[in-house]
Amino acid sequence: MKRRQFIKTATVAGVGTSLLGCSTLVPKPSNQISVNSVMGLRVPRMERVRVGFIGVGQRGFWHVKTLASLDGVDIKAICDPHEEVLNRSLKHLTDSGLERPDAYGAGDLDYKKMLERDDIDIVIIATPWRWHAQMSVDTMNSGKHAFIEVPATMTEEESWQLVETSEKTQLNCMMLENVCYGRDELMVLNMVSQGLFGEITHGEAAYIHELRWQMKEVEHKTGSWRTDWHAKRRGNLYPTHGLGPIAQYMDINRGDRFDFMSSMDSPALGRAIYGKENFANDHKRNKAKYIAGDMNTTIIKTTKGKTIMLQHDTTTPRPYSRHNLIQGTEGAFAGFPNRIALDASGDYHKWDYDMDKWYAKYDHPLWTKLQKEAEENGGHGGMDFIMMWRIIYCLRNGLPLDQNVYDAVAWSSINYLSHQSVTNRSKVVDIPDFTRGVWEKTKTLSLAF
Secondary structure, X not given: OOHHHHHHHHHHXXXXXXXXXXXXXXXXXXXXXXXXXXXXXXXXXXXXXXXXXXXXXXXXXXXXXXXXXXXXXEEEEEEXXXXXXXXXXXXXXXXXXXXXXXXXXXXXXXXXXXXXXOOOOEEEEOOOHHHHHHHHHHXXXXXXXXXXXXXXXXXXXXXXXXXXXXXXXXXXXXEOOHHHHOHHHXXXXXXXXXXXXXXXXXXXXXXXXXXXHHHHOOOOOOHHHHHHHOOOOOOOOXXXXXXXXXXXXXXXXXXXXXXXXEEEEOOOOHHHHHHHHHOOOOOHHHHOOOOOOOOEEXXXXXXXXXXXXXXXXXXXXXXXXXXXXXXXXXXXXXXXXXXXXXXXXXXOOOOEOOOHHHHHHHOOHHXXXXXXXXXXXXXXXXXXXXXXXXXXXXXXXXXXOOOOHHHHHHHHOHHHHHHHHHOOOOOOEXXXXXXXXXXXXXXXXXXXX
């Protein structure tokens, strides 16, 4: 079958059989540029943005609270089969003096009933990873824009499904990569755009966050399903938090793209040890065979020759870090802790840790405009608020979103591609061009407002 025929058939059949595998049956994409590209997609201005939610657990509840605080937003419906978290969101809205949205909680598929409504413009999807792609496809096919938590997809088949559906429907499918809206990440993006570091050559990123404690979330909450992935897949399980900002610094999908990668992992030891120390011998957390290495390191090469080192470790007891390093011909910035070294300073053998002067000169206008509100509303240092504010602003003003479906699937692809690599002696794996050539003619990201 041709690829489009295959994708259509796969969508009808559902994605359940491919959630954990590597999609080797997906035909190679055509080199022909799609006439239906959604790069730079603009949709008609929305006087008010009418919102529906699928999933309002730990992450989704934050989105409910944030969107409820923004002007021009009407929350119309909320879906979650877990009655406790569904009622929590409903109560928060009514306690805030807002109209009670309609509730959908009759099982895992009740979201499809919500999607039949014609008074919803966008849907926020914050569910377990295995649901992300299918719910996004269903959302767009129902005529609504999809905003999906990270990672967007878990297989190549799902990635092409998202691209095909967004192009077919001409609707947005944005992954909610909030780290791109952090103060430091916005400032560095501003620095890069002004040429402070010269020609960019290399970046480093990570998601290093000790999360063994989530193994104790057995029946509900994130750990109840996220822990299982450590027994199902090797590689980088959660690539986008560190990678998203680096991709934006490097103009990935906007003048450059990911070309190929190689990945390797350390032994998978920490979670088995934690299981033995904290659970009974017959508990499923003890009986599971964890295969995801405690540390995964992936090296990515772009078509223009730039390199990225990406790491993932949610097991080792060590301080949190997203790394966030970018370097060029004139200097470098590194995060955790923040520091800068520039050729022009004449003392580039020492890091400059005094960030106040750099904030004063290079804070991104988006941050300076929203700093007070971001700090008041919180959410990972304010980045959650800024992300949602920006989405609503773009939709109400007919502007392209800062992230599109091509970003979502490219950044997410490292998950399943790293699995392919580490299970084949770190073999080099090609990264698909999900834009089908459009990246070559796309301008650098602009966060104008």
